[in-house]
Amino acid sequence: MDAVIYLDLAHIHPVVERVWxxxxxxxxxxxxxxxxxxxxxxxxxxxxxxxxxxxxxxxTQCQYCDLIYRQSLGWVVPFGHRAARQH
Structure with missing residues (x-):
């Protein structure tokens, strides 16, 4: 018998050097x-x-990943978003 562990791929947040x-x-x-x-x-x-x-x-959260994620969902990018100011 298996113990199935379900993982939600949408919630995989890799951490590299303390930035997720x-x-x-x-x-x-x-x-x-x-x-x-x-x-x-x-x-x-x-x-x-x-x-x-x-x-x-x-x-901390990667500002560029956050910007790309928001744009992909059609969400409004908050005024002053650090990554949006640099694009």
Missing amino acids: HRTDVTEVPDPGQPVTMLCGLIASAAFERYDQRSVHGPL
Whole structure:
């Protein structure tokens, strides 16, 4: 008998150097597999328990991933969004 663990691909937020990103993966990546973030950054997949997510301090959100994500959904980009000012 299996214990099935369901993962929501829409909620995979890779963390690279304490910055969390968004990605548009179609399946859970294997450890070591390259993952491309919406901002274009590429990093190898690695996995840890969720409670280890901010063990080295608070995380920040990638402003470029956030901008691209909002635009892809047709959401209004808030006035003063740091990434929008640079495009």
